[in-house]
Amino acid sequence: MSSKTILYVEDNELNRRIVRDLLKRTSYRLLEAPDGETSLDIVRRERPDLILMDIQLPRLSGIEVTRTLRSEAITANTPIIAITSFALSGDEQRAKEAGATAYMTKPYSPRDLLALIRSLLPESE
Amino acid sequence: MTEPRWRTWFPGFSSFRARVFWSVVPVVVSFLVFQGWMNVREHRRLVTKEFEKRGLALASNLSFASELGVFSEDARLLEAAMRGTLRNPDVSYVLIHSRAGRVLARGGQSGTSGTPPGDAQGDRPSARQVERGGQRFLEFVSPIVSEGSQTPDEVLLGARVRPKGEEAREEVIGAATVGLSLAGVEAQVRSLATLWGGITAAFLIVSAAVLYGFSLGITKPIKQLTQQAQKIAAGGLQQQIAVQSRDEIGSLAAAFNHMTGSLRVSMNEKERALSELAELNRTLEDRIRQRTVELEEKSRQLAAASRHKSDFLANVSHELRTPMNAILGFNEMILDQVYGDISDELRRPLSDIQQSGRHLLRLISDVLDLSKIEAGRMDLVLGEYSVLDTVTAVRVSLASLAAEKGLEFVVSTPAEMPLAYGDGRRVTQCLLNLAGNALKFTRQGRVEIAVDLLNEMLRFRVSDTGIGISREQIDKLFTEFQQADATIAREFGGTGLGLSITRKFVEMHEGRVWAESEIGKGSTFFFSIPLHVKGPMTA
Numbered sequence: 181m182s183s184k185t186i187l188y189v190e191d192n193e194l195n196r197r198i199v200r201d202l203l204k205r206t207s208y209r210l211l212e213a214p215d216g217e218t219s220l221d222i223v224r225r226e227r228p229d230l231i232l233m234d235i236q237l238p239r240l241s242g243i244e245v246t247r248t249l250r251s252e253a254i255t256a257n258t259p260i261i262a263i264t265s266f267a268l269s270g271d272e273q274r275a276k277e278a279g280a281t282a283y284m285t286k287p288y289s290p291r292d293l294l295a296l297i298r299s300l301l302p303e304s305e
Numbered sequence: 306m307t308e309p310r311w312r313t314w315f316p317g318f319s320s321f322r323a324r325v326f327w328s329v330v331p332v333v334v335s336f337l338v339f340q341g342w343m344n345v346r347e348h349r350r351l352v353t354k355e356f357e358k359r360g361l362a363l364a365s366n367l368s369f370a371s372e373l374g375v376f377s378e379d380a381r382l383l384e385a386a387m388r389g390t391l392r393n394p395d396v397s398y399v400l401i402h403s404r405a406g407r408v409l410a411r412g413g414q415s416g417t418s419g420t421p422p423g424d425a426q427g428d429r430p431s432a433r434q435v436e437r438g439g440q441r442f443l444e445f446v447s448p449i450v451s452e453g454s455q456t457p458d459e460v461l462l463g464a465r466v467r468p469k470g471e472e473a474r475e476e477v478i479g480a481a482t483v484g485l486s487l488a489g490v491e492a493q494v495r496s497l498a499t500l501w502g503g504i505t506a507a508f509l510i511v512s513a514a515v516l517y518g519f520s521l522g523i524t525k526p527i528k529q530l531t532q533q534a535q536k537i538a539a540g541g542l543q544q545q546i547a548v549q550s551r552d553e554i555g556s557l558a559a560a561f562n563h564m565t566g567s568l569r570v571s572m573n574e575k576e577r578a579l580s581e582l583a584e585l586n587r588t589l590e591d592r593i594r595q596r597t598v599e600l601e602e603k604s605r606q607l608a609a610a611s612r613h614k615s616d617f618l619a620n621v622s623h624e625l626r627t628p629m630n631a632i633l634g635f636n637e638m639i640l641d642q643v644y645g646d647i648s649d650e651l652r653r654p655l656s657d658i659q660q661s662g663r664h665l666l667r668l669i670s671d672v673l674d675l676s677k678i679e680a681g682r683m684d685l686v687l688g689e690y691s692v693l694d695t696v697t698a699v700r701v702s703l704a705s706l707a708a709e710k711g712l713e714f715v716v717s718t719p720a721e722m723p724l725a726y727g728d729g730r731r732v733t734q735c736l737l738n739l740a741g742n743a744l745k746f747t748r749q750g751r752v753e754i755a756v757d758l759l760n761e762m763l764r765f766r767v768s769d770t771g772i773g774i775s776r777e778q779i780d781k782l783f784t785e786f787q788q789a790d791a792t793i794a795r796e797f798g799g800t801g802l803g804l805s806i807t808r809k810f811v812e813m814h815e816g817r818v819w820a821e822s823e824i825g826k827g828s829t830f831f832f833s834i835p836l837h838v839k840g841p842m843t844a
Binding site for chain 1: 622623627629630631633634637638641643644666686688
């Protein structure tokens, strides 16, 4: 049984650790990227099954990375969960337009996030 | 005023002078002509009458003188008789006929072949006009009468030897004809007519000259006035009319000069006022320009400040959320025993941390929202949204709170509803605020959320069985930072911003929010907004 791979793109170490701790007890394999450019390298190399994409990233924004991923054949259908900071700023709308599958508003409940991940990517068959 | 047509046909009639001239001259001329004609006619009558008298006398004398000649048919006697008559310069010819009409003698103008006087055979002299050889003559015929059976002795002695009382026997024995030429008369008449013509013409010339001079005296100052008025109309206010006459024209000119003077004064004043105005305008424009520049600069500074503030708020929002995410995230995972089992004693304070953290988060959001609204930078994100989804989202997010407090939480909506147009997220936030408050201020009982559609207006209703609010407090409710009671804030928490924000968002949707309440029995909050919002609205 091969475990499914999740890539978390987030520049804040603390937030990355939340997801890291959250997924520790699951069968998911977690990859982390601190910025957009790194995430694109990892995606091409590792081909993750699901991507958690923070929208507020230094330099290349999560919106742009999402758009790029959607334009590439290997990630055209990969589920992408956008994590937005501004609950009411229209970021979700932009994320959806860029091709995100779902979104979570920061601060999110780890419990809810795990439930969302499981609904999009069942842990194992 | 348009010129009458006849004036355009006779332009000479349009000037005042011409009108005076043409109204006087024909009268004078016709009077003179009539008078002349009458004079000539009368004169001719008198002369002719005189002429006739003389002619008759001549003819009568001749007939008397030629009685013996005719009687004796002696040409020499007749010629002697005619000689005296012919000496008269008016006499053109003389004829003496016998009783039978035969010419016994003739004299004067040659070529006059006299015709025998037809009906002049009577015993009275007569006059007639005849034409002979293209000339007109006045012809007088006088019968030659013989006094009966005069004996040659009687004739020779010239004495009347007839006894008294004896009627003389008279007998016409011939006719004497005297032709007077009418040329003299006609020449006289002609010269008289010529004289009258000359008088008429002279009179005409003199009167025309007088009229011309007179009218010139009137029209010249008028013409001057006219030219003056034209010059003034063209702006030449320095002009003065030389006042020469003391009549009405003169006083008109004086009045005109006075008016020009007044005009000059008022024009000067006007020009001075205009130049002052222009000066004022210029300085005003300068000041406005300067002030505009200042204001633009201020506006730029303000816009920059506002942008900085907005950016700052966005950053603060982001920066606050990152640590909040960590605090709430880790705490929740501890509570969810991701890191291992936790004791019941620990669960209580950890839950408090979680609740306080969420409260803090809401406060931050509210403050940020309100400051955005106040800065006028809050825009609605318009789009289609499902009203039923909105209600469901509110129910889902508040279900756990209701459950915790043991409150009945009911949602009643129509089975189906058309899609609405507006900012769905803000509408959700409003409903969340009202329902959250209802749950917060209700210790026991129930909270109900309902929505219905009436005349294209959506009406949301949140009712509770809570503590209720007094009428005076309701009025203050929707003002910022106002809660019904300060002590309530302590007991129930909350910023008091929720209702203000709700009101702003509802108003941005062109809707309204209101409440009904009774102390101790609970409250009902309403807001209604159009199903379809018209355009983008800014707070």
